[in-house]
Amino acid sequence: MRLQQKVAVIVGAGQTPGEGLGNGRATAMRFAQEGARILAVDRDLASAEETTGLVRKEGGECVPFEADVTRESTLAAAIGHAHKLWGRIDILHNNVGVSIAGGDASPLEITEEAFDRVSAINLRGTIMACKHALPIMRDQRSGVIINISSMAAWVDYPLVAYKATKAGMIAYTQQLALQYATLVYNGLWFSPLRSALQAFMDETTPPVTGTAKVKLYRGSCAVVGRKAASSLYDHALATYEEGDAFQHGAAAGFIHVWSLPTKTWAAASSAADTVGV
Ligand SMILES: NC(=O)c1ccc[n+]([C@@H]2O[C@H](COP(=O)([O-])OP(=O)(O)OC[C@H]3O[C@@H](n4cnc5c(N)ncnc54)[C@H](O)[C@@H]3O)[C@@H](O)[C@H]2O)c1
Numbered sequence: 001m002r003l004q005q006k007v008a009v010i011v012g013a014g015q016t017p018g019e020g021l022g023n024g025r026a027t028a029m030r031f032a033q034e035g036a037r038i039l040a041v042d043r044d045l046a047s048a049e050e051t052t053g054l055v056r057k058e059g060g061e062c063v064p065f066e067a068d069v070t071r072e073s074t075l076a077a078a079i080g081h082a083h084k085l086w087g088r089i090d091i092l093h094n095n096v097g098v099s100i101a102g103g104d105a106s107p108l109e110i111t112e113e114a115f116d117r118v119s120a121i122n123l124r125g126t127i128m129a130c131k132h133a134l135p136i137m138r139d140q141r142s143g144v145i146i147n148i149s150s151m152a153a154w155v156d157y158p159l160v161a162y163k164a165t166k167a168g169m170i171a172y173t174q175q176l177a178l179q180y181a182t183l184v185y186n187g188l189w190f191s192p193l194r195s196a197l198q199a200f201m202d203e204t205t206p207p208v209t210g211t212a213k214v215k216l217y218r219g220s221c222a223v224v225g226r227k228a229a230s231s232l233y234d235h236a237l238a239t240y241e242e243g244d245a246f247q248h249g250a251a252a253g254f255i256h257v258w259s260l261p262t263k264t265w266a267a268a269s270s271a272a273d274t275v276g277v
Pocket of ligand 1: 023
C-alpha cells in the first residue's frame, strides 16, 4: 500500500450529482485503497458524507468536512482539522473546479460577476488552501500538493474564465514548485529538476561546433575523434590528442553520438566479423 499512514486532504471530495464517479470522490476512494486517511472536504456536506460512506465501506478511514473554497477561513479550518486529527498533512489535493456552473461564457458574453466567481472558486480557492497547508508541510519537511487543472489550459476552449483560471493554476503550481520543492520524486513536469534537464538538453543537443577528426580509408569516411566545449567526456581520458583510434568507451559518461559515417563503418565492421574477415 503506497499511502499507508499518509494523511490526505481532498478539497472537492464530493461530486456533482449524475452518472459516474466524480474526480474528487474517485481520488478519495483510490487513496484510501492505498492506505491513506482522508479528510473529505466539500461545500456540499451531504456529498462529502456520501464519499465518506463509500470509503468506509471499503474499510478506509475518512472524515467528512464542510468548507467553501471561496471562504479562506473555512479552508483554514479544514486544514487545521486534519492536522489536529492526525498530526500531519501529507497530501493536499485541490479538486474543485467549475465552468458553466459558475456562469462562465465566451469572450463577448463574459460578465464581471461570472469571471470573479469562477476565479474565486478555481484559482483563489486553490491558492488559499495551499497557503494553509504549506507551513505544515514545510515543518514536516515533506508533502505533496496536487492541483487539478485541465487540458483546457492548453487546447482550444471557448469559455473565458475556465480557460484563464486553469492556465493560472499551472503558472501558480510551477511557482510553488520553484519556491518550495527542493526534492521532486514525481510531478516532474513543472519542477526545477525538469527545467534543469531541459537546459542541459538545450546545451548539449545543438550540432557540435568543435573539431572532428576523420579517417579516410578505401573510399570510406569515419569520424574517429570529436572535440567540443559541450562534449560530455573528459578530454584527458579521450584519445583525441594521442592517436587515430577514438575509444568511445574510454571515458566514463561519454554519450555515444552516431553519425552516418560511423554507422556505415560499424555496419561494415560487423559484416566483416560475420564473414570472418
Ligand atoms: N470532468 C471533466 O471532464 C474534467 C476535465 C478536466 C478537468 N476537470 C477538473 O477536475 C476537477 C473535478 O471535476 P469533476 O467534474 O469531477 O467535478 P465534480 O463537479 O463532480 O466535483 C466537484 C466537487 O466540488 C465541489 N465544489 C464546488 N464548488 C465548491 C466550493 N465553492 N467549495 C467547496 N467545494 C465545492 C462540488 O460540491 C463537488 O462535490 C475540476 O477541477 C475540473 O475542472 C474535470
